Amino acid sequence: MVYKKLKREFYTQPTLVTAKQLLGKYLIxxxxxxxxxxxxxxxxxxxxxxxxxxxxxxxxxxKRNETEYLEGGHIYIYLVYGMYWQLNITTNIKGKxxxxxxxxxxxxxxxxxxxxxxxxxxxxxxxxxxKSFDKEDLTKSKRIWLAGGGGQIDENxxxxxxxxxxxYAGHYWANKPWRFYIKNNPFISKR
DNA sequence: GTACAGATTGAG
DNA sequence: TCAATCTGTACT
Numbered sequence: 001m002v003y004k005k006l007k008r009e010f011y012t013q014p015t016l017v018t019a020k021q022l023l024g025k026y027l028i029x030x031x032x033x034x035x036x037x038x039x040x041x042x043x044x045x046x047x048x049x050x051x052x053x054x055x056x057x058x059x060x061x062x063k064r065n066e067t068e069y070l071e072g073g074h075i076y077i078y079l080v081y082g083m084y085w086q087l088n089i090t091t092n093i094k095g096k097x098x099x100x101x102x103x104x105x106x107x108x109x110x111x112x113x114x115x116x117x118x119x120x121x122x123x124x125x126x127x128x129x130x131k132s133f134d135k136e137d138l139t140k141s142k143r144i145w146l147a148g149g150g151g152q153i154d155e156n157x158x159x160x161x162x163x164x165x166x167x168y169a170g171h172y173w174a175n176k177p178w179r180f181y182i183k184n185n186p187f188i189s190k191r
Numbered sequence: 192g193t194a195c196a197g198a199t200t201g202a203g
Numbered sequence: 204t205c206a207a208t209c210t211g212t213a214c215t
Contacts, residue, residue: 044198053198064212082209088198101198121199130199131211176198189199 002146003028008139010146011072017096018072019045022089022100022146022179024153029127030143034125038105038117039149039181040179042188044163047130048097049073051176053169056097067135068097075136075144077129084121085129089138089146092188103164103179106187119189164191 001025022043029036049059055078056068067076068090076088077100089097105117107126117123124130127144138145156175160177167174181188 005206046198062212078198079210081199082197083206083207084197086198102200110196111197119200163198168197 006146015045018091019043026147027170029054037108041185042104042108044101045178052173053166073138075133085124086120104189118187119137159183
């Protein structure tokens with residue numbers, strides 16, 4: 001399998017486009033001279049000041065969400081519930097607080113528990129991701145990056161459905177079909 | 192210095 | 204369905 005590192009142009013596309021194209025791509029994490037590789041099978045889009053579920057709702061800039069405003073291709077990582085990290089990838093151009101949450105990976109590197117990355121909190125534990133990855137540039141980093149492998153996922157293999165865990169944002173936003181996953185893939189997060 | 196929210200998870 | 208659990212952020 002030939003891995004082609006994704007370039008800046010991939011990330012600066014509209015968020016919903018990038019979110020869908022991210023499916024089937026590979027996340028490579030270099031750790032202790034070993035490479036942990038996972039295929040992205042589930043994503044969620046968060047779109048800027050409009051989206052009530054986004055941290056950047058109303059365009060407010062805080063220390064916590066300033067990363068979201070960076071140009072596409074950066075990591076936005078943040079802690080929820082005091083115990084789980086969320087791995088996001090910023091999208092679109094600088095100044096647009098849009099990003100894609102990586103919700104689940106299918107381990108390519110052999111692991112004991114193959115569902116070890118089936119959930120946004122779990123995949124960060126597996127890959128040993130923490131605050132130090134905030135603002136990491138995926139096009140330059142030597143320890144984490146994304147690559148394309150076997151080609152695009154077919155359009156009708158992609159399921160779009162409502163996002164998870166954001167009921168507080170109200171029905172309108174909570175029901176937006178901005179969660180994408182690969183049809184019949186056993187590694188998506190279960191609920 | 193203190194209050195408080197929170198893009199989850201697993202068990203029941 | 205429900206509570207555990209705790210850091211960073213945003214206030215005073």
